[in-house]
Amino acid sequence: MTDVTEHTAARPKADFLHRFSVRDAGTLIGLVVILAVFGALVPGFFAERNLINILQQSSINACLALGMTLVIISGGIDLSVGPTAALSAVISASMLVAGVPFPLAIAAGFAIGLVCGLLNGVLVAYVGLQPFIVTLGTLSTYRALALIYTGGNPVLGLPAGFRAIFNGSLFGLPLAVVIVAVVALVAWITLKKTPFGEYLLAVGGNEEAAYIAGVPIARTKIAAYMISGLLAALAAQILIGRLGAAEPILGNLWELDAIAAAAIGGASLMGGKGSVVGTILGAVILGTMRNGLTLMNVQSFYQLLATGLIILAAMLIDRVTRGRG
Amino acid sequence: MSVITRLKFEGISKEFPAVRALCDVSFSVGAGEIHGLLGENGAGKSTLLRILSGVYRPTAGSVLIDGRPVTLNNPVAARAAGVAMIHQELQQVPHLSVAQNMFLGHPLTRGGIFVARREQERRAAEALAAIDPTIDPAAPLGSLKVAQRQIVEIARALLDRARIVAMDEPTSSLTPSEFSRLAEVIAGLARDGVAVVYVSHKLDEVFGICQRATIMRDGVVVDCVNLAQVSEKAVVSMMVGRELAQEQHRSHASSEVTLSVRGLASAIKVRDVSFDLHRGEVLGVAGLVGSGRTELLRLLAGADRASSGAIEIDGKAIKLSSPRDAIAAGIGLVPEERKREGIVPLRSISSNMALASMGVFAPRGVIDHARLKRVAAEKMKRVNLRPFLLDRPIRLFSGGNQQKAIIGRWLAAGTRILLFDEPTRGIDVGAKAEIYRLIEELAAEGHSVIVVSSELPEVIRLADRVLVMRDGTVAAELGRADLSEQAIAAHAIPQTEAKAGTARHAGV
Numbered sequence: 001m002t003d004v005t006e007h008t009a010a011r012p013k014a015d016f017l018h019r020f021s022v023r024d025a026g027t028l029i030g031l032v033v034i035l036a037v038f039g040a041l042v043p044g045f046f047a048e049r050n051l052i053n054i055l056q057q058s059s060i061n062a063c064l065a066l067g068m069t070l071v072i073i074s075g076g077i078d079l080s081v082g083p084t085a086a087l088s089a090v091i092s093a094s095m096l097v098a099g100v101p102f103p104l105a106i107a108a109g110f111a112i113g114l115v116c117g118l119l120n121g122v123l124v125a126y127v128g129l130q131p132f133i134v135t136l137g138t139l140s141t142y143r144a145l146a147l148i149y150t151g152g153n154p155v156l157g158l159p160a161g162f163r164a165i166f167n168g169s170l171f172g173l174p175l176a177v178v179i180v181a182v183v184a185l186v187a188w189i190t191l192k193k194t195p196f197g198e199y200l201l202a203v204g205g206n207e208e209a210a211y212i213a214g215v216p217i218a219r220t221k222i223a224a225y226m227i228s229g230l231l232a233a234l235a236a237q238i239l240i241g242r243l244g245a246a247e248p249i250l251g252n253l254w255e256l257d258a259i260a261a262a263a264i265g266g267a268s269l270m271g272g273k274g275s276v277v278g279t280i281l282g283a284v285i286l287g288t289m290r291n292g293l294t295l296m297n298v299q300s301f302y303q304l305l306a307t308g309l310i311i312l313a314a315m316l317i318d319r320v321t322r323g324r325g
Numbered sequence: 326m327s328v329i330t331r332l333k334f335e336g337i338s339k340e341f342p343a344v345r346a347l348c349d350v351s352f353s354v355g356a357g358e359i360h361g362l363l364g365e366n367g368a369g370k371s372t373l374l375r376i377l378s379g380v381y382r383p384t385a386g387s388v389l390i391d392g393r394p395v396t397l398n399n400p401v402a403a404r405a406a407g408v409a410m411i412h413q414e415l416q417q418v419p420h421l422s423v424a425q426n427m428f429l430g431h432p433l434t435r436g437g438i439f440v441a442r443r444e445q446e447r448r449a450a451e452a453l454a455a456i457d458p459t460i461d462p463a464a465p466l467g468s469l470k471v472a473q474r475q476i477v478e479i480a481r482a483l484l485d486r487a488r489i490v491a492m493d494e495p496t497s498s499l500t501p502s503e504f505s506r507l508a509e510v511i512a513g514l515a516r517d518g519v520a521v522v523y524v525s526h527k528l529d530e531v532f533g534i535c536q537r538a539t540i541m542r543d544g545v546v547v548d549c550v551n552l553a554q555v556s557e558k559a560v561v562s563m564m565v566g567r568e569l570a571q572e573q574h575r576s577h578a579s580s581e582v583t584l585s586v587r588g589l590a591s592a593i594k595v596r597d598v599s600f601d602l603h604r605g606e607v608l609g610v611a612g613l614v615g616s617g618r619t620e621l622l623r624l625l626a627g628a629d630r631a632s633s634g635a636i637e638i639d640g641k642a643i644k645l646s647s648p649r650d651a652i653a654a655g656i657g658l659v660p661e662e663r664k665r666e667g668i669v670p671l672r673s674i675s676s677n678m679a680l681a682s683m684g685v686f687a688p689r690g691v692i693d694h695a696r697l698k699r700v701a702a703e704k705m706k707r708v709n710l711r712p713f714l715l716d717r718p719i720r721l722f723s724g725g726n727q728q729k730a731i732i733g734r735w736l737a738a739g740t741r742i743l744l745f746d747e748p749t750r751g752i753d754v755g756a757k758a759e760i761y762r763l764i765e766e767l768a769a770e771g772h773s774v775i776v777v778s779s780e781l782p783e784v785i786r787l788a789d790r791v792l793v794m795r796d797g798t799v800a801a802e803l804g805r806a807d808l809s810e811q812a813i814a815a816h817a818i819p820q821t822e823a824k825a826g827t828a829r830h831a832g833v
Contacts, residue, residue, distance in 0.1 A: 193691050195683035202680055205669035212628055212666050213680040213734065214652040272671050 023266040026317065027281040030264075034285060034310075038292035045292065052173065058287030059180040062280055063235040064254055065261035066180075066187045067228030069279045072262050073191075074224040075204035075271025076124055076131035081232040081258055082251030083142035084116040088233035090146050093155035093246030102162050110233045116142055117229025121222030139255070146248040154247040158240060166241025176238045183231065188276040200224060205272025260307070261286055264314040285310065330392065331356040331520035332377075332489050337386035339372055345544055346372040349386070352539045352549050354489075354520040359511060361531040361538030361552065362524045365564055365753030366723055369544040370524050374491050377522070378410040379403030390489065401430075409482030411492045417474060419467030424449035426466045427481045452480040456510045472503035479510055482519075490514055491522040494751075496530060500613050501818065508534050526753070527780075528557045542566055565755045576789045576805065577769045578606035582640075584656075584742055584773060586625070589634030594620040594797045598634070602742065602773045607764060609788025610777040611813045617797035618777040619661060622744045625775070626658035627651030638742070652681055657735035661746035661777075663724060667731045670720035674710065674730050675701040677719045682738040704733040708763060725756025732763060743767060745776045749783060761787060781810040793817050 038045045064081050071078045092109030096102070116138065123134040168175045191197035199220040202210040211217055232251075240246045263269065264285055265278025289310060293303045333353040339346045347369045354360040364370050375381040377388065379397040387394045390406055397403045403410075417426045424446040425432075433441040433448070449462035457476045466474060475495055482490050492511075496504050511534060515521055525531050531538055532552055540547045540563045547563045584602040589595060594617040602608050610618050623629040625636070627645035636643055638654050645651050648658070660666035669677055678701050679686050686697045701715050708729035710722075719727055728748065735743055748764065749757045764787055768774050778784050784791055785808055793801040793816040801816035 189691075193694070195687045195690075195692065198676060198680065198683060198692070201672055201676070202669045205671050206665070208666045209660075209669055210680065212626065212648055212658055212660055214647075214649045214738075215680060216649065272669065 021266075021275065023318075024275055024277045024281065027265055027278045027285070027314075030314065030317075031281050031285050031288065034288055034292070038288065038295075042292055042295045045295065050291070050295075052177070054284065054287050054291045055177045056174045057291060058283045059174075059176045060235045060238055061254070061257045061261055061286060062283035063180045063183060063231050063238070064228075064258040065265075065279045065283050066183055066276065067231035068255070068258040069262045069265070069267050069274045069276060070187065070191070070200060070224045071131075071228045072259070072267045072269060073200045073204045073271060073274040074221050075207065076221065076224065077135060077259070077269065078117075078120060078225060078228045079132065079135040079255045080116065080120060080138040080142055081228060081235075082254035083139050083146060084113055084229050084232040085236035085239070085251040085254065086146040086246075086248055087116065087142050087149075088112040089236035089240045089246040089250050090150050090155055090248050092237060093158055093240055094150075096158050096162055097155060102159075102165065105162075106237055109237055110230055113229040113231070113233025113236075114226050115229070116232070117226035118222065120229070121225035124225065125218035125221040143248075150248045152248060154245050156245045158244045158246070163241050163244050166238050176242070179234070179238065183234070184276060184280050191274075191276055196220065196223065201272055203271075257283075257286060260311050264311060266318065282314075329356040329518075330354070331358075331390065331518075332522070333389040333392075334373070335387050335389060337373065337376060337383045337388070339369075339376065339381060339544075340384045347376075347383070347544045350541070350544075350546050351386075352546060354522060356488075356518045356520055357515045358537065359515050359521040359523055359535045361535035362522055362541070363528070363531060363538050363560060363564055364541035365755055366725070366751075367543075367753070368541040368564070370541055371493070372544075373541075374410065374493055374522070374524065377403065377408055377489070377491055379408070404485060404487075407486065407488035409485055409487035409490045411475070411478045411482065411490065411495055417466050417477070419465065421466060422446075422463050423453075423460060423466050423469070423477055424462040426477060427452070427462075427484055448484065449480070452484045453477070455483065456480060456513065457506075470503075472499045472507065475499070475507060476510065479514070482514075487519065489520045489522070491524070493524045494526065495523075496525065496527065500615070501814075504530070526751070528560060532557060540564055561754055564753075574786065574789075574805070575765070575769075576606075577765075577771075578789045579604045583638060584625075585637040585640075587635045587637075589621070589624060589636065590632050591620060591624055591629060592632050593629065595624060595631075596797045598794075598797075598799055600792055600799065600802070602775060604773055605768050605771050606789050607768050607774045607776060607787050609784040609791040610775060610794060611779075611781065611784050611791055612794030612800075612817045614779065616794040616817065618794050619746055620797070621794070622658060622746050622775065622777055625651070625742075626656060626744055628658065652738060652740070655739065655741040656744065657681065657738060657740035657742070658744045659728065659731050659735070659746065659748060661750055663727055663731065663751070668719045668727050671718055673716045674705060674719050674722070675715045677730050678704060678734045678737055681734050681740075685737070685739075700737055701733075704736050705730070707736060708733045709759060723753075723756065725752040725760065728752060728756075728760060729763070732760075732767075740772075742773045743775070745774065745778075747778055748776060749778075749780070781813055784813065785810065795819060 044050065068078055068081065088109040091112055092105045095105040095108055120135055120138055123129050124131050166175060170178045191200070199210070199215045202215050203217055203220050207217060236250070239250065261282035262274060262279045264282035265275055267274030267279065286307060289306055290303060293306060330353045335351050337350040338348050350373060362370050372381065376383050377397065379400045379402050382398060388397060389395070395406045397406060418429065427449045428445050433445050435441045446462040453460050453462060456479060457473065460469065460473055460476065466477065469477065496507060499507060511521055523531065523535055535552055537549060537551055539549045540560060542564060550560065581604040582601045583604050587599045589598040598621055610621065612618050620629065624631050627648045627650045630646060636645060643654050669680070675697060679697050686692050705713065705715060710726055710729050719730055745764065748760050752760065764774055764776065776784065776787050789805060791803045791808060791813065792799045793803065793813055795817055803812055
């Protein structure tokens, strides 16, 4: 290696590019291509309203996918996000209907999310069960609890004041989008700039080595699942605010969209790898596909097909270009 | 020596997009010859073996078997041509039986549909009978010891009627008696006219069982030597391309006790271990594989829990229930299996270094990257990381440089007691000397060091004092004056094995 000095000297200039990883750039290019195609095919696709629409439609999935990304990086998976959201939604909703103050009802919903995540995390980290199986079990359990609690009926008639919170807007953007943007920023800082982020990457990348290096394995994993639960609860609040009602079957198959967004964004289901920027782009890609295809009046069967193909294409590109990011 | 040339490499070159891995490599191996292939990591040995076993195709040149050029486009073709490859990390399926593993990829069938299990087991037993009849072909492979699995691989080669057997570091985890058994089996293969290509880092082994050896460096053949006529030292300098200074041992041990262990025992293996470690001392721990050395280090590193015993650091009793406790007490482990227990492969050198001292780099919860960068640069300069690319994923570095980064990790964490488990396993000769020098410098700076090693020359080179372990406890303590390979072996080997294994290979 004779070019060592050159290498180090060239670093500062490339710092920005360096931070924006090759993999994220790939995801961004994918998004740009998809936007361009719809822009050419659908009149009015680039209208400000439609773009904001896309962001709004992507926000709930993005929120879940951020938590999912952290869990996936830690080497796990969280299949229970949909039911966690449902449980959080119906409990918050029934408290709101009963006249409990908004902050308390929302806090209760968040607490439910944290407890659901805590249970997942403890079963994974302390009992040593496989994350897939644990969260498959809690997927049914949490859903059942939501159904039992409501008797299977939706909780209707949420107070208008509560709905107004989540339907408001800030800087011309829907509040939901702003909230998720803030969450994404916090997640990015967490992953890039905190010991917890390093621990997540280390635990998922090589648990045994992380243990020898003194990383608190159990705490790290549990925290990841709790964050995932919390973000599921946040997504639930956004959704019931938008709908004005909470259904116990809310959030069906959310976990799959969240995993898809994380995977498109470069998270490896083997653990140890993933990107907040990538995940957000992944969620927006999925949202754009749905929006564009709906505007083109494409049947939902074909929308499903397109989504599937996008995921596979992203993985294939990933495979071909691996080792460069 | 041998009349027939069984295997011949003719002008083999292999180029990868950015690197030329092999350049005009030619040499031949006779039928019945055990031919050593020596070189540092990156010299091209593995690439050559991959060409022989059909994983890579050469850019130029050809492979001749029994005088005829063969096309080895894939592993199946190589196998059909009579090449059997025995890998360093055994490529077997632990849940399947011995026989199933031996027929993996080309099972015997009845009518092309059903696997003929019985017939497979009978044939496997036949092949095994010649070398190790104690192995049950129906047993799950995972229940076998590494040495026995090695034997299964060889039996598989016999089954395939291989004419060429290539072995990549076959003895990295064998005991002396297991090694001598393997050496016999290899000699048996040679007697049957098989050409054996034997790759190993352990020169004494190569000198023990090979007649000739080809030495490679940077993708070219440096020389092909008759081992009876050269010294180990000459071979090493050919491998490294320069004379390695044989440095003299110097002790930096003080009388101050930093770590004191009394009656330490674990549920797994260790029993009643007591010793003191001094400031600036390098304490060697020798013993056979399975004598409890690694387990002892894991107890001291907090990775496993002790069932009884007391540990004191600087006179203060401490309890180690996790590696975090040990790190807080100033103890750090440089583990034997670097890939499994040492590195986080996808992360950068800096991240790997900082992992054990996040508290230092993030005093207010957010990592101070400028500081991390500064410390990483300083520590990695200290350990002489090459190439000096701190942001590069650690998996892209050689074993020796990965090891340096792990050592840097403990330096950054302010560790005072360093535990090395096989510090130079899988590390080439040049980097080995650097690691030795580093260990000595650390001791000179006042660190206390424990080095567990199977390589007796390594222990003797480094240690101020040696504990010899046997059956989970300290069988003997040898001072610098009493230190010799014979003395260590005499204490390490249980009496029944002492006759079977030779002192020469006591550490292997």
